[in-house]
Amino acid sequence: MSEYILQMENITKKFPGVTALSNVSFKVKKGEIHALVGENGAGKSTLMNVLSGIHPYGSYEGDIIYKGTECKFKNIRDSEGMGIAIIHQELALSPFLTIAENIFIGNERAKCGIINWDETNKAAVQLMKRVGIRERYDAQVKNIGVGKQQLVEIAKALSKNCELLILDEPTAALNDEDSDHLLELLKTLNKESGMTCIMISHKLHEVIKVANSITILRDGKTIETLDNSESVSEDRIIKDMVGRELTDRFPEHTPNIGDIGFEIKDWTVHDPLNEERRIVKNANMNFRKGEIVGVYGLMGSGRTELAMSVFGKAYGSKICGTLIKEGKEITLNNIQQAISNGLAYVTEDRKTAGLVHIQDIKWNITLSNLKQITKGFVVNEDEEIIIGKEYREKFNIKSTSVFQKVGNLSGGNQQKVVLSKWIFSSPDVLILDEPTRGIDVGAKYEIYKIILQLAQEGKCVIMISSELPEILGITDRLYIMNEGRVVGEMKTSEATPEDIMSTIINSSAGR
Amino acid sequence: MSKVKEFVNRNTRQYGMIIALLIIMIFFGIITEGKIIWPRNISMLVRQNAYVLILAIGMMFCILTGGNIDLSVGSLVALVSAMSGMMTTTLGLPPWLSIIIGILTGLLAGIWQGFWIAFVKVPPFITTLAGMLVFRGLNNIILNGKTLPLSGLYVTIGTGSVPDIAPNTFRDFLHIGNLLNLQNPPKFLNGTMLIVGFVLSVIYVLFMFLSRQRKKKRGYEVAPLPMVIIKAALIFIVINIFSYWLAMDEGLPIMLILVAILFVTYSFIATKTILGRHLYAMGGNAKAAELSGVNTKKMMFLAYANMGFLSSIAAIVTAGRMMAASPNVGVNFEMDAIGSCFIGGASAYGGVGTIWGAIVGAFIMGVMNNGMSIIGLNVFLQSVAKGLVVLFAVAFDMYSKSKSRFC
Ligand SMILES: Nc1ncnc2c1ncn2[C@@H]1O[C@H](COP(=O)(O)OP(=O)(O)OP(=O)(O)O)[C@@H](O)[C@H]1O
Ligand SMILES: [Mg+2]
Numbered sequence: 001m002s003e004y005i006l007q008m009e010n011i012t013k014k015f016p017g018v019t020a021l022s023n024v025s026f027k028v029k030k031g032e033i034h035a036l037v038g039e040n041g042a043g044k045s046t047l048m049n050v051l052s053g054i055h056p057y058g059s060y061e062g063d064i065i066y067k068g069t070e071c072k073f074k075n076i077r078d079s080e081g082m083g084i085a086i087i088h089q090e091l092a093l094s095p096f097l098t099i100a101e102n103i104f105i106g107n108e109r110a111k112c113g114i115i116n117w118d119e120t121n122k123a124a125v126q127l128m129k130r131v132g133i134r135e136r137y138d139a140q141v142k143n144i145g146v147g148k149q150q151l152v153e154i155a156k157a158l159s160k161n162c163e164l165l166i167l168d169e170p171t172a173a174l175n176d177e178d179s180d181h182l183l184e185l186l187k188t189l190n191k192e193s194g195m196t197c198i199m200i201s202h203k204l205h206e207v208i209k210v211a212n213s214i215t216i217l218r219d220g221k222t223i224e225t226l227d228n229s230e231s232v233s234e235d236r237i238i239k240d241m242v243g244r245e246l247t248d249r250f251p252e253h254t255p256n257i258g259d260i261g262f263e264i265k266d267w268t269v270h271d272p273l274n275e276e277r278r279i280v281k282n283a284n285m286n287f288r289k290g291e292i293v294g295v296y297g298l299m300g301s302g303r304t305e306l307a308m309s310v311f312g313k314a315y316g317s318k319i320c321g322t323l324i325k326e327g328k329e330i331t332l333n334n335i336q337q338a339i340s341n342g343l344a345y346v347t348e349d350r351k352t353a354g355l356v357h358i359q360d361i362k363w364n365i366t367l368s369n370l371k372q373i374t375k376g377f378v379v380n381e382d383e384e385i386i387i388g389k390e391y392r393e394k395f396n397i398k399s400t401s402v403f404q405k406v407g408n409l410s411g412g413n414q415q416k417v418v419l420s421k422w423i424f425s426s427p428d429v430l431i432l433d434e435p436t437r438g439i440d441v442g443a444k445y446e447i448y449k450i451i452l453q454l455a456q457e458g459k460c461v462i463m464i465s466s467e468l469p470e471i472l473g474i475t476d477r478l479y480i481m482n483e484g485r486v487v488g489e490m491k492t493s494e495a496t497p498e499d500i501m502s503t504i505i506n507s508s509a510g511r
Numbered sequence: 512m513s514k515v516k517e518f519v520n521r522n523t524r525q526y527g528m529i530i531a532l533l534i535i536m537i538f539f540g541i542i543t544e545g546k547i548i549w550p551r552n553i554s555m556l557v558r559q560n561a562y563v564l565i566l567a568i569g570m571m572f573c574i575l576t577g578g579n580i581d582l583s584v585g586s587l588v589a590l591v592s593a594m595s596g597m598m599t600t601t602l603g604l605p606p607w608l609s610i611i612i613g614i615l616t617g618l619l620a621g622i623w624q625g626f627w628i629a630f631v632k633v634p635p636f637i638t639t640l641a642g643m644l645v646f647r648g649l650n651n652i653i654l655n656g657k658t659l660p661l662s663g664l665y666v667t668i669g670t671g672s673v674p675d676i677a678p679n680t681f682r683d684f685l686h687i688g689n690l691l692n693l694q695n696p697p698k699f700l701n702g703t704m705l706i707v708g709f710v711l712s713v714i715y716v717l718f719m720f721l722s723r724q725r726k727k728k729r730g731y732e733v734a735p736l737p738m739v740i741i742k743a744a745l746i747f748i749v750i751n752i753f754s755y756w757l758a759m760d761e762g763l764p765i766m767l768i769l770v771a772i773l774f775v776t777y778s779f780i781a782t783k784t785i786l787g788r789h790l791y792a793m794g795g796n797a798k799a800a801e802l803s804g805v806n807t808k809k810m811m812f813l814a815y816a817n818m819g820f821l822s823s824i825a826a827i828v829t830a831g832r833m834m835a836a837s838p839n840v841g842v843n844f845e846m847d848a849i850g851s852c853f854i855g856g857a858s859a860y861g862g863v864g865t866i867w868g869a870i871v872g873a874f875i876m877g878v879m880n881n882g883m884s885i886i887g888l889n890v891f892l893q894s895v896a897k898g899l900v901v902l903f904a905v906a907f908d909m910y911s912k913s914k915s916r917f918c
Contacts, residue, residue, distance in 0.1 A: 314802060339804040353802050356795035358862055367792055368803040370785045378783045382731030421803070 004065075005030040005164060005196050006051075011062035013046055013055060015408070017400035020046040021060070021220045028164075028213075033190055033197045035207040035228075038217035039241055039440040040412025041398035044200045045089055047217070048166050052086040053079040066164075085157035089168040089200075089411050089438070090351045091149055095142035099133065100124035102141050103155045127155040131185055145299060147178030154185065165189075166198045169411070171206060172438040173348075175299045175466045179203070183210050202412075202440050204234045216240040242442040250473035251445065253452045257476065258289035260327075261460040262429045267321035269302075269309040275317055279305045281484040283321075287429065287460040292451065294475035294492065295464045296500060302484040303464045304348060307431045311345040312338030325429070339368060344427035346418055348434040348464070354418040357407030361399060362388025364406050364417050369425040391420035396446060412439045419447065429460045436470060448474050468497050482507045528856060528871045531904075535875055539882030547882050550697065550759035557757075558670065558832060560877030561766040562588070562825040566848035567855070567869040568777045569821035572814045574852050575781075575794045577861035579635040579811075581818045583624065583642030584825075584848055588841035589650040591617045591826035596659040596836030606664035614823045620646065621819015622812075629812035639815075643845075651838055658837040661830055669831020673763040677702025687755070700755075701762030708754020715750070716743045766828060773824070778866040790814070794861025850897065851876050854904040875900070 006028040013021040021043045028034045036044050049055045051064060053073030064071045066082060073079045076086070093102050100121050109119040124137045131151045135144055141152060150170055157165050167186075171179040187210055189195045201207050207214060208231050216223040216237060223240045226232050239245055269280040280302045287293050297303050308315035310323065312335035323330050325341060332338040338345075347353045355364050362384050366373055373383045388402035395416040399409055406417050415438060422430065432451070436444045451474065455461050465471050471478055472492060480488035480503050487507035490499065539547045546552060566584055573581050595613025598604045604612070624642050627633045681700040719739060726733050733739075757763060781787040792800035793807050801807050825844070830836050855872025857864030879900065883893045 311802075334806070335801060335804050336806055345802065347802055352796075353798045356792050356799055356862070358795045358858075359791070367788070367800070367805075370788055374785055377779075377785075379785060379788060382726055382729070385732055386730075 003029050005067060007063075007065040008047070008051065009063045009065070011047065011050055011060055011064075013043075013050055013060040017404075019220055021050070024062075024217065024220065024222050026215055026222060027225070028196060028198060031190065031194045031196055032212035033186060033199060033210050035211035035214045036198060036200045036217065037202070037204065037207060037214060037237060037241060040416075040438075040443055041410040042217040042241075042440075043220040044217055045168055045410060048086060048168060048198065048200065051079070052076055052084055052166065054086075080160055080162075083161060083163035084166070085160055085162035085164070086166040087150075087153040087157060087168065087170060089172070091146070091153060093141045093149055093152060096140060098138045098140055099128065099135060099144070099152055099155075100137040102152055103127055103159050105156070107156075107160055123159070124155075127158055130158065131155045132181060146173045147175070147181070147299065150174060150178070150182060151185070154182075154189075158189075162195070164196045164198070166200075168200045169202065169438055170199065171201060171203060176468070178299065179206065186210060202438060204237055204441070207237070208232060208234065218243060238441050241440065249441070249445065249469075251449045251452055253455075253474075255291060255476045256456060256458075257291045258458060260286050261289040261325065261458075262287045263322075263324040264306075264310060265322040265324065267306065267310070268319070269305055269316035270318040272315070272317040279316060279484055280309065283481075283484075283486045285479055285486060287462060289458045289460055290455050291477060292455050292461045292463060292475045294471040294478035295462060295481060296466075296468065296471050296478055297481035298504065299466070300483075301481040303481050304433055305484075306481070307345060307433055307462070307464060310338075311335065311343055311431065314338075314345070339425065339427075342428035343431070344368070344422040344425050344429070345431045346422050346433055346435055348437065350414055350418050355406045355414060358405060360388075360403045360405050361392060361397065361409075361417055362402040365391055365420045365424055368421055372424070387424065391424065395420055395450070396443065412443055415439055416443065416447075419450070423450070423454065427459065429462070430454060431462045431464070433464045434466065435463065436465070436467070444470075468500065472497070480504060528854075528868060528875075532871055532875050532878070535878050535882075539878060539885075543882060543885045546885050547878070548756075550756050552881060552885065553753075553756050554760040554764065556874075556877050556881050557767050557770075558764055559881065560873060561770050561832075562829045562844065563847045563851055563873040563876055564770050564870060565773060565821050565825040565828065566844060567851035567873040568773055568866055569818040570845075570848040571852050571855075571857060571864055571866055571869040572777075572781075572790065573635070573818055574849075574857045574859075575790045575861055575864055576811055576814050577794045577797060578859045579628075579814075579861070580845070580849050581624075581635065581639045581642075581815065582845050583620075583639040583646055584818065584822050585841035585844035585846075586643045586646035586650065587617060587620050587819060587822040588826040588829060588844055589838070590620065590646040590653075591823040592830035592836040592840055593650040593653040593659075593838075595827065596661055596830060597653050599661065599663075599665075600659045600836075606661075610664065610668075610827055613827055614820065617823020617826065618816065618820045621816040621822070624819065625812040625815035628815055629808045635811075635815070654836065654838050656838055658835050660835050662834065665827065665831040666834055667831070668765055668769070669828055669834070671765045672701075672761045673703050673707075673765065673768070675701050675703050675762060677706065681705055681758070684755070697759040701758040701760075704754050704758040704762040707763055708751055708758075712747045712750035716747050719743050719746075769824070769828070773821070774866065774870055781866050786810075786813070791862055794858075794863070796862075847873075847876055850901045853901055856908060859905070872904075 004027045008024065008026040011021050011024045012019070024043070024047060026047065038044050050060050053075050056074045057072035071082065094105065097105070103124050104120050109116050109123060121137050128137060131154050133148050133151045133155070135148060141149060170182055174182065183206055186197055190197060199211065208228065211228050213225055214228055214232060214237065215225045218241060263286045265284055267280055267283040268278060271277040271279050283306055295303050305315050309319050312332045313319055314335055323332060330341055332341060356367070365388055366384050370379055373380045373387065385402060391397070392399065392402055397416045398413050406414055409417065419435060436447055439447065451461055451463070463475060472495065475492045477489070477491055478495060479486050480500055482504045485507065488503040536547070570581060570584070573579050591613045594616045595609045598609035598612050599606050620642070624638050627638045628635050679699060680702045684700055685697060720743070723733050723739055781790065789800065789805040789810055792803065792805050793810050797807055829840060833840065851872035852864060852869050853859065854875050855864065855868030857868065876897065879897060883896060
């Protein structure tokens with residue numbers, strides 16, 4: 001038997017109008033952590049879907065040789081039967097079921113169809129310990145936060161005795177702390193039980209930290225596989241990914257900051273499910289025209305909740321405080337009012353709240369600003385096509401045409417559609433919640449450029465992000481939030497990561 | 512060429528349905544020995560199924576909001592016809608007034624249901640289940656088990672045709688009809704119908720070309736010319752054949768005008784207006800729609816209020832055709848309407864479906880209804896057949912969708 005546990009040879013996969021993979025070869029050694037990187041739409045998820053039988057045998061060309069035998073998976077059960085487990089880019093847990101139930105879903109501890117709950121719970125507790133979830137086994141999955149949800153997915157894979165674990169952007173939605181935990185866990189599992197991992201990621205520093213080998217895809221083709229035993233440089237990977245040198249990660253800019261355009265005063269928000277609990281506590285912030293203001297905080301610091309409550313009370317109950325735009329107090333009781341007052345909110349949760357997946361690109365882009373293309377009563381669909389094309393080009397949305405359904409786009413390209421939609425609504429105040437999550441380095445640069453341009457046009461840009469380098473790279477000023485409070489404000493030029501972290505830690509320790 | 516292909520691809524679903532309708536027509540054409548396409552029967556097809564067409568339009572809107580259905584439709588038809596009938600028969604109001612009162616009753620009932628669904632968030636299934644019981648009960652209370660005869664305007668709407676403005680003008684065309692070897696060959700052709708059909712078809716074709724021209728001038732993308740010509744020719748021919756057919760019978764039914772107006776209006780709303788957009792957005796992903804500024808409560812309310820309104824129109828039409836308001840009218844109407852929408856390609860999850868589809872679906876239902884009645888199939892078997900067709904239509908849809916996803 002060869003040293004390879006998996007060999008995928010000459011895989012070609014076509015969708016109507018696109019060749020997502022052409023002649024890709026991909027080999028994974030037994031017992032390694034193998035990273036798969038590439039731009040948005042390069043075909044990473046598609047390759048893994050081929051491997052796990054989601055795209056069944058016959059719908060692609062080429063061979064899959066796993067543990068020395070040729071495999072023809074017809075569905076995901078076939079591949080699971082061989083010990084291959086996949087954790088998708090978008091999590092697939094059942095929110096109302098408990099952790100234990102989710103771990104054993106589709107793989108129940110049962111006899112004659114009757115579930116043995118004692119056995120289930122016991123096994124679940126063990127698995128949870130192994131992956132490091134400190135929660136009750138009967139906690140509902142919707143209440144435990146993304147970081148832990150990701151761990152539940154891993155526990156689920158372990159319960160199936162998997163030998164090859166595929167993770168599609170596992171850390172995209174996680175903060176640094178949770179990411180570190182997850183990566184450590186992968187390393188441990190890899191060492192202790194010899195589990196082979198394939199990890200797709202856009203966070204190159206993580207890739208370099210944990211991977212043994214790195215394969216780079218570009219435009220559906222394998223560029224090369226690098227050995228990471230003595231660390232490869234990020235620049236090297238980037239060059240392979242985008243096909244050229246990328247000298248700067250962040251575009252240059254000279255801020256042109258004007259008057260205060262938007263203010264949040266004494267803003268307090270309560271949990272809609274528990275009106276006693278305050279999620280945002282007396283926040284005060286101001287935003288100047290032409291300025292990019294970062295909002296940094298750990299998971300659960302209330303950033304998203306703050307943003308959504310401001311955006312026409314899309315979240316929260318018993319909201320009090322004042323909003324001031326251009327010196328005038330405004331009340332935004334619903335999202336329609338927020339939009340018509342020039343606010344836009346790019347959600348962090350694009351799958352469930354960002355897009356209408358069954359509709360096409362142009363349709364989604366115009367959705368929040370249909371008035372712009374409506375004359376009398378009639379929505380001008382031709383104008384819409386033109387607008388769709390314009391944004392498709394400007395943002396480099398990788399797609400067959402503006403008529404492609406957004407559900408068929410790669411994750412990163414979906415994000416570009418969401419951004420296009422809000423930019424098309426030409427807001428004065430643009431709130432971006434994790435705008436570059438799951439976006440490749442090249443495209444990030446494009447998006448930063450667009451954000452900077454919007455600022456140049458005199459808009460207030462508010463950028464919520466968990467990525468410190470990004471916050472430090474493009475904002476002009478930043479607020480730090482912790483446990484629902486604004487605990488610090490600094491000029492980005494004077495801020496360091498250490499300052500920011502110590503501000504957070506001190507504010508927690510202060511009480 | 513690839514342009515043509517792309518265009519066809521984008522519209523396959525529409526053509527698929529028409530082909531299904533044609534196949535069913537031909538099928539019944541054969542087993543009824545051509546009876547189903549007799550002018551008389553085509554005219555009946557329109558009249559007898561107008562209520563399904565009207566209800567299917569409204570039901571499509573409800574389904575688009577997120578796969579929600581309205582179960583109360585049949586009962587509401589009964590309530591409205593009872594209410595309206597009582598006004599004219601018992602209280603002696605003039606028919607036009609009692610018809611308006613009937614329509615207001617339906618609208619009110621729709622608003623009532625819309626309120627509970629949109630603002631109190633009682634699931635539509637439950638709200639309309641309650642409505643189904645309440646409205647049927649009210650009908651029985653009003654009618655007290657009796658049937659009220661109706662006359663005048665009701666009957667005109669239900670069974671009447673537009674008078675012939677040019678009798679005996681088109682005698683020369685008669686022999687085309689004679690070629691068909693019908694059992695009772697037509698003796699005259701209805702001038703109104705022929706003129707209306709011809710004028711409409713010309714206007715439609717002109718409109719198609721003018722709008723293409725205009726789009727082109729402004730630099731918008733247009734459908735390839737051969738496609739447009741073929742489409743225009745087909746539409747021209749179909750409209751004229753259809754009007755010729757009806758001209759051989761009684762001419763232009765008033766009901767057909769009503770249905771056509773509703774069809775055009777609601778198609779326009781669904782495809783061309785912001786309201787329509789928001790409806791599709793909501794059904795496609797309610798949360799995303801809401802965050803994009805769609806007022807989902809309002810949409811829900813409007814869909815159900817409108818369903819009440821269209822139910823009342825269907826009620827007047829039905830009462831007119833039966834010339835009575837009776838206690839058991841409208842039973843299973845909701846099922847016909849829901850079935851039409853799903854045959855016509857609506858998604859059970861919402862966000863997908865067209866008014867046009869609902870209409871074709873309703874015609875498929877109608878052809879089956881009439882065809883099976885003509886061959887004298889027993890009603891229970893008819894019900895079995897209709898049920899299976901709905902099932903297979905949706906199954907086929909699902910199958911072809913899963914195919915296209917993985918090819
Ligand atoms: N079901 C589908 N139908 C049509 N095209 C598809 C489908 N799934 C993927 N594609 C196309 O295949 C290409 C590769 O997509 P894939 O999801 O594999 O990208 P990716 O490398 O995972 O990108 P990302 O980093 O953004 O997740 C894209 O151009 C995408 O539009
Ligand atoms: Mg992907």
